[in-house]
Amino acid sequence: MHISVYAQSPLQLSLEDSIKMALENNENIEIAKQIKESAKWQLSSAKKAKSLNITWQTNLYRIGGDIHNTNFGNTLSMQVPISTGRRIEETINQQRLLLDSADISLQNEEQIIRFAVIEAYYNVLQRKNLVTIAESGVRMSSEQLSVIQTQFEEGSLVKSDLLHMEIELANYQQNLVDANGALEIAENQLLSLIGMPDDTEFDTTDKFEYSPYPMTLNECLEFAKANRLDSKIAKNTVKQKETQIKILKADEKPSISAVANKSITDNNANHFNRSESWEAGVIMTWKIFNNNATKDSVKAAEADVKKAKAEVDGVDKNIVLQTKSAYIQMKTAEKNIETSAEAVLKAKENLSIAQARYEEGVDILLNLTDAQEKLIRAGTNYYTALYEYNLGRVNLEKAMGK
Numbered sequence: 001m002h003i004s005v006y007a008q009s010p011l012q013l014s015l016e017d018s019i020k021m022a023l024e025n026n027e028n029i030e031i032a033k034q035i036k037e038s039a040k041w042q043l044s045s046a047k048k049a050k051s052l053n054i055t056w057q058t059n060l061y062r063i064g065g066d067i068h069n070t071n072f073g074n075t076l077s078m079q080v081p082i083s084t085g086r087r088i089e090e091t092i093n094q095q096r097l098l099l100d101s102a103d104i105s106l107q108n109e110e111q112i113i114r115f116a117v118i119e120a121y122y123n124v125l126q127r128k129n130l131v132t133i134a135e136s137g138v139r140m141s142s143e144q145l146s147v148i149q150t151q152f153e154e155g156s157l158v159k160s161d162l163l164h165m166e167i168e169l170a171n172y173q174q175n176l177v178d179a180n181g182a183l184e185i186a187e188n189q190l191l192s193l194i195g196m197p198d199d200t201e202f203d204t205t206d207k208f209e210y211s212p213y214p215m216t217l218n219e220c221l222e223f224a225k226a227n228r229l230d231s232k233i234a235k236n237t238v239k240q241k242e243t244q245i246k247i248l249k250a251d252e253k254p255s256i257s258a259v260a261n262k263s264i265t266d267n268n269a270n271h272f273n274r275s276e277s278w279e280a281g282v283i284m285t286w287k288i289f290n291n292n293a294t295k296d297s298v299k300a301a302e303a304d305v306k307k308a309k310a311e312v313d314g315v316d317k318n319i320v321l322q323t324k325s326a327y328i329q330m331k332t333a334e335k336n337i338e339t340s341a342e343a344v345l346k347a348k349e350n351l352s353i354a355q356a357r358y359e360e361g362v363d364i365l366l367n368l369t370d371a372q373e374k375l376i377r378a379g380t381n382y383y384t385a386l387y388e389y390n391l392g393r394v395n396l397e398k399a400m401g402k
Contacts, residue, residue, distance in 0.1 A: 085253025
């Protein structure tokens with residue numbers, strides 16, 4: 001990033017801070033929270049269907065014909081369900097499952113954002129490392145060119161060596177420009193995820209580290225089977241659809257409610273000639289025949305259950321595949337860390353020898369620049385292996401639902 005002379009100190013941004021800011025500012029998180037809030041109130045509403053209902057009805061009629069009159073009426077009604085064939089109870093269960101699903105979906109959305117930020121943050125770290133490598137290439141070439149320039153001016157070198165080194169420096173300078181451009185893109189992606197303006201100046205405070213992963217593949221698989229949120233969502237969907245069958249079957253059973261009504265009627269508003277009546281009892285409603293519509297709905301719901309169970313199997317198989325693949329990729333990158341670290345040490349020694357031989361006049365410039373290129377490549381491979389290992393750990397834990 002280009003920092004203005006008048007700019008404030010760059011924001012010190014840790015990975016933990018980045019995740020926290022993204023969770024606070026992401027609109028998908030807010031949407032998931034409101035879906036959960038809605039599900040909570042829907043469950044509350046379903047529970048209240050078991051309680052007493054009281055209604056008050058007031059009416060005013062103008063009666064015409066041979067005799068014109070006015071009729072005033074008030075009716076107070078109370079009703080409480082005694083038995084609904086478990087329709088109310090299963091509806092409550094279904095709403096509770098929907099609330100559970102909304103809560104899991106919120107957690108899943110938070111995980112998606114969390115891992116996206118980690119990947120973006122790690123990408124910034126990797127791009128910064130590659131900029132460091134590119135800068136070292138420019139620095140080595142500049143230093144070597146300065147020596148060659150002096151030797152050429154003294155007449156001890158041919159111009160071809162000078163031109164060759166100038167070309168090498170130009171190539172490394174171009175690599176540095178490309179590396180800085182890639183870093184700026186990575187920084188903008190991270191800033192977008194955490195909800196900060198794209199011109200925010202910041203420094204990352206975390207670094208790549210290596211430590212062996214503490215779990216075996218089998219342990220990772222067992223953890224994934226128990227904790228992956230998409231598996232929990234799929235299994236919750238099966239329970240919802242099974243509950244829907246119970247709700248539909250409740251239509252085949254009688255519904256019983258206790259009722260009480262009190263009515264007051266009069267032909268004027270002053271209630272001089274009013275009459276009162278009341279009634280109390282039990283109402284039973286039973287759908288005796290509906291042309292098998294309920295049975296057809298039950299069969300359709302049973303097919304939905306089978307479909308949902310098949311989707312659970314598919315999700316679980318995919319979890320195993322993703323976890324295994326992520327584990328293998330992480331272990332591969334882990335092996336490359338040691339190999340590439342050794343290659344860096346050997347490349348440094350090789351460059352030192354090449355520089356000494358060239359300065360002594362017993363070797364050509366091409367071998368020196370080749371040694372520099374090998375060191376640059378070895379350093380790039382090391383940082384890439386370290387990046388891929390850390391990212392591999394993240395992808396493994398993502399696959400595990402950790």
